[in-house]
Amino acid sequence: DQQVKQNSPSLSVQEGRISILNCDYTNSMFDYFLWYKKYPAEGPTFLISISSIKDKNEDGRFTVFLNKSAKHLSLHIVPSQPGDSAVYFCAVIPNTGNQFYFGTGTSLTVIP
């Protein structure tokens, strides 16, 4: 039972353009949302997060949007750079627990 879904396994974007990565979740009890980035042979690196009381959080080129009614989370990267090429995981935390539920990841390729 996959509670967090990233329906696009891969995404290719031209350098300088916007990358949009999407994540859907099923449980309305989730109240903290994160994005992690993973390079091969490395562990996931925290990128940006948002709590359920907000609908947008911005950090430099990265913006996370939360649509609670649609149970949808997205990460925007503008402008995309070749160094952004990696696998991106969304992760969610329920308000009653401490474990992360991860999506299956989206492999982003930024083409120079």
Place this chain on the structure above:
Amino acid sequence: ETGVTQSPTHLIKTRGQQVTLRCSSQSGHNTVSWYQQALGQGPQFIFQYYREEENGRGNFPPRFSGLQFPNYSSELNVNALELDDSALYLCASSLGGGGTEAFFGQGTRLTVV
């Protein structure tokens, strides 16, 4: 500031054997969580240790066990290894037992043959 380190980085074991994976948490962090990442999947929560006590467990059988030491480093033990245990095992450290940003180690790639 010391990051999260895991050892070993790679390991090959035979079905039925036992394995111990180790994790040193980031300086100042008192919580360690373990995740299993199978190929093509997202990490799956195994369990969490907070101040040396188990503080939550995912849907993994009892042959997956753990320990946290007074310095907050941690071990993951897996008994009676099965082929499906082949995966990347990730350790994450954080401050506080609740859900917060966690910092991951590079992982241990376990192959069971």
